[in-house]
Amino acid sequence: MVLQKRLDYSFYGYHVPTKRRATRSAKRRATFQRRLEDNQMCAFDLLATIADNLLQEKQNPTISSDRSSEKDRDGFSKVECQDANKPFKTELSDEASCDRKCQHEFVREGCPDANKPFKAELSDEGSSDRKCFSNISSQLYNQNCCLKELLQHEIDGHSCIASIVTSSSCSEKIVAERLVDGKGHNGVENLASKVELGSSGCLESSGCKLDGDVSKVKDGKVGKVPIDTGTGMCCFEDPLDEKPPALISSCGNAKMSGYDDSKPQSSLSKGCDNVLVDSRDDDENFSGYAHPSTKINSFKQITCIDDRKIKKTLDSKYHKVSQESKHDILSNSVLDGNLKSVYSSRKNYYKSQRSQMCIPFKKRKLFNCSSSDTNSNGYIRSDDTCYSPKNDTNQSVSCSSSDHGTSSLGHSALRSRDSHVKLRIKSFRVPELFIEIPETATVGSLKRTVMEAVTAVLGGGLRVGVILHGKKVRDDSKTLLQTGISHDNHLDALGFALEPNCSQNRSSACATTDSLCVPGADMHQPLIGYPSSRAAIHQRIQGFSNMLAEHQATGLGNLVESDHDSAPSPINTSGEKNLTDSKELITVPEMGMEALAVLPVHQKSKRTEIAPRRIRRPFSVAEVEALVQAVEKLGTGRWRDVKLHAFDNAKHRTYVDLKDKWKTLVHTARISPQQRRGEPVPQELLDRVLTAHAYWSQQQTKQQLKHHSTKPCLLL
């Protein structure tokens, strides 16, 4: 199906405004008018517009104050321009290329370089994503919404981007004011801020659209953004690139939160404003800490309402837990639940406590994407609240969000006269994260922890799933009409979900499924840390809305997956309840083993499918003590039993981990103290280690001798 064809027309028209403002503005206005009529606006455009405004303001501060009305227009016009630049894909086809494009667009809209590629794309087909946006925007137009309204809406939708971009202090506000005038909607402000961010870098997307403006901004600010360099394409390829979108989405949510969510949630999250992630990371920044400062400029909280709810529930349920060493591990109930479903195969990993076990990241990769869990991941949910009420029109499609939400999408769909299906996806939410950090951890460590968690999530790869009437639409070859996604149908039943990307691999097995591949990340990696023995802050991060805690660098050890929560299951439920808004969609993460089976070798390069290496969680002294004690009692060679006895609650500690730890302990005990690294283990424990090891080794040999001796006898 072709969603929006029309978008194209303006693209070339606006094209690259070589000459600066005068011409541009004129053009824009003209275009604007046109578009208005045609209902061609894109949500993105709005963003771009805003960004543009911001930029302009920056450059021409004098202009700013009074001309709100004019500005609005400009904004629109700009929007149009943006549209032109953006490639709209007419078709919703499943092809990976499309997905990528979408993402790119999403992320990189701002890049000047991007323009070229986009244009090219436009000629052929618009990207589905864009379509959605465009459609949405168009809808808005249809409704004859005031510019302001549009802006607001748009803003809401795009807030994500802004957040990503980074915080800019002054300009944002100004812009917001101008745009909104007196409205003072939070959303507006957010937008402004967002915009700024974009200008600074993250929002390259805006830059792309804006072209000159963006570039200027960039130059002035930091230029770090890779986008500047220009290879538009690179972004697409990069897995990292993908991340930004996700982030963006999350930001969007944050905006929402801004509205309503201002409420405090969990300790950490509450205070946070926005989370900013620099787009510049395209390379590897995401990997993490390497450049923490650059990467994370600031965090804003972005949360969807549901998130909030969830958080609240969670908060209540999660509280600081003082723990005795071993047993205090928090579990993220939500995740667990999801994981379980997803990874059913692995459920039984630990017989005794499967229910609460966290599945190691590693396992994830094995899971089968195929699982028809269908609703696997985050569904899109429209945040009613997010949108200004009714802004969108007649038929807004239902949005659903998933609790753990790989993503939440707010989307609305409208039917165009042309039999086009118009969809608006407000944002994709980053899956929620669980983080537990000791109260004593530094903010920096918290940031790193969060970054790590986010990176893990985004690094995995995401794909988009389409849910119709609560069912996943797996046949990509069907047309929208055939599928029932047509203007005539109830769009409310339509939902989108971000799902773990089985990676390209799944082609064979999963290819048919709904999703388009989106570079993204694994959804469900929860980061969890638990303090060895003190109180820890339990944080659940939904999307990025919540900020997390961190652990000190050395303190990594402290991080532990919290598996056991005081009330894990309840949490899950609560989370799901929240979702109720959108019942239709339930998110369940899926990972596919099949993919691996199918294309084991190749795809790993990008690590998309492969679960990232588990985060390192050094054993705390308390854990070591527990281990030693258990081994003394049970002996070596019974690691499963040791696990059950001493680490039953530490889901992140597998018996293999315990075995490995014992191995290292023995080694550590044998080397000189100077050679030891990490948190020093009391010599007393090491002595016990050697003693126990010697004892059990002896026992083992005895046993073996026994067997050997007996068997022969028996045989004889």
Next chain:
DNA sequence: CTTAGGG
């Protein structure tokens, strides 16, 4: 799934 060991 567990163990054991190498990487």
Next chain:
DNA sequence: CCCTAAG
């Protein structure tokens, strides 16, 4: 920690 072979 990961991965794998072997039970």
